Amino acid sequence: MEETNKSVVNDYFTSAMELTESGDPHVPTRYILPPSQRPMLGPSIGTSTINLPVIDLSFLHDPLLRLCVIHEIELACKGFGFFQVINHGISSAVVKDAQDSATRFFDLPADEKMHLVSDNFQEPVRYGTSINHSTDRVHYWRDFIKHYSHPLSNWINLWPSNPPCYKEKVGKYAEATHVLHKQLIEAISESLGLEKNYLQEEIEEGSQVMAVNCYPACPEPEIALGMPPHSDYGSLTILLQSSEGLQIKDCNNNWVCVPYIEGALIVQLGDQVEVMSNGIYKSVVHRVTVNKDYKRLSFASLHSLPMHKKISPATQLVNENKPAAYGEFSFNDFLDYISRNDITQKRFIDTLRKKNL
Numbered sequence: 046m047e048e049t050n051k052s053v054v055n056d057y058f059t060s061a062m063e064l065t066e067s068g069d070p071h072v073p074t075r076y077i078l079p080p081s082q083r084p085m086l087g088p089s090i091g092t093s094t095i096n097l098p099v100i101d102l103s104f105l106h107d108p109l110l111r112l113c114v115i116h117e118i119e120l121a122c123k124g125f126g127f128f129q130v131i132n133h134g135i136s137s138a139v140v141k142d143a144q145d146s147a148t149r150f151f152d153l154p155a156d157e158k159m160h161l162v163s164d165n166f167q168e169p170v171r172y173g174t175s176i177n178h179s180t181d182r183v184h185y186w187r188d189f190i191k192h193y194s195h196p197l198s199n200w201i202n203l204w205p206s207n208p209p210c211y212k213e214k215v216g217k218y219a220e221a222t223h224v225l226h227k228q229l230i231e232a233i234s235e236s237l238g239l240e241k242n243y244l245q246e247e248i249e250e251g252s253q254v255m256a257v258n259c260y261p262a263c264p265e266p267e268i269a270l271g272m273p274p275h276s277d278y279g280s281l282t283i284l285l286q287s288s289e290g291l292q293i294k295d296c297n298n299n300w301v302c303v304p305y306i307e308g309a310l311i312v313q314l315g316d317q318v319e320v321m322s323n324g325i326y327k328s329v330v331h332r333v334t335v336n337k338d339y340k341r342l343s344f345a346s347l348h349s350l351p352m353h354k355k356i357s358p359a360t361q362l363v364n365e366n367k368p369a370a371y372g373e374f375s376f377n378d379f380l381d382y383i384s385r386n387d388i389t390q391k392r393f394i395d396t397l398r399k400k401n402l
């Protein structure tokens with residue numbers, strides 16, 4: 046095998062893009078999931094009966110209708126920890142430019158991307174090709190680039206310079222999602238009966254990591270996944286998907302496909318909101334399936350409080366009848382945990398839940 050190939054087809058950094066291009070009709074053994082973890086693709090998934098919430102955010106700015114939107118958000122957060130938003134204020138041109146730039150990045154020859162590979166979570170820019178950092182030995186059919194995205198001026202120079210438009214176009218999308226995140230956190234705080242600016246300072250100083258994920262066509266989608274079940278550790282994730290593939294777990298523990306809605310963005314509650322709400326809202330467990338025919342792209346904008354900031358249940362939501370249900374935690378605690386544990390089978394948040402409650 047040639048040197049270049051060796052670097053991309055080794056145990057740690059197998060690029061899913063490279064595997065797809067190789068034309069092999071089978072996925073390598075390490076991608077094959079144990080039978081109990083395989084996705085059930087096809088009509089048996091039974092998603093048609095569930096209506097997942099879609100919320101029109103334009104009314105958030107209308108003083109007369111804001112409360113109605115906040116009530117819709119409350120219901121969605123209680124029912125699913127998840128909703129889609131339309132009329133969210135991010136233009137379709139900004140979205141399309143970011144998607145085109147990311148597509149061009151992933152289409153680059155492997156050598157152009159491999160110098161960004163790292164398995165250090167704290168690296169501000171990290172190209173990765175599968176989960177390789179825990180005790181979990183199964184690999185996933187995904188290539189990604191993750192970059193710190195807030196404050197943008199601190200980080201953008203480290204982002205990929207090829208394609209040349211990447212920094213500007215993905216940067217614009219990252220800034221727009223930062224603004225949207227602030228609006229959503231305000232609405233979610235209000236929906237819990239807290240002040241609109243309950244987390245204002247934390248959000249201003251908080252972190253944003255943009256994970257741009259590429260799931261190429263997979264020869265055996267029934268036995269592999271693009272991403273294993275997990276919840277996101279932060280406050281909220283704003284997700285843009287180019288086609289279906291995301292699934293969430295509903296309150297009956299069934300996997301439900303999230304429909305693709307043109308122009309919509311997906312909002313997922315993370316562990317920090319679950320803790321802040323004292324469990325009134327739950328972070329959503331999700332996974333990604335892959336398909337035989339085409340490549341799927343997603344932008345997961347992962348927003349979080351500052352690295353060192355400990356989050357605990359809001360005092361207004363703790364009382365005699367509802368004592369604090371979680372211990373406090375910071376982003377640093379989360380990083381420490383995932384460097385030592387298998388996060389794919391167990392949620393980090395479960396470790397914070399007080400056992401006697």
Ligand SMILES: O=C(O)CCC(=O)C(=O)O
Pocket residue numbers: 256258272277284286290291331333342343345
């Ligand atoms: O690609 C997706 O739809 C989900 C990505 C995701 O869950 C993540 O990056 O945390």
Ligand SMILES: [Fe+2]
Pocket residue numbers: 275276277282331345
């Ligand atoms: Fe996620």
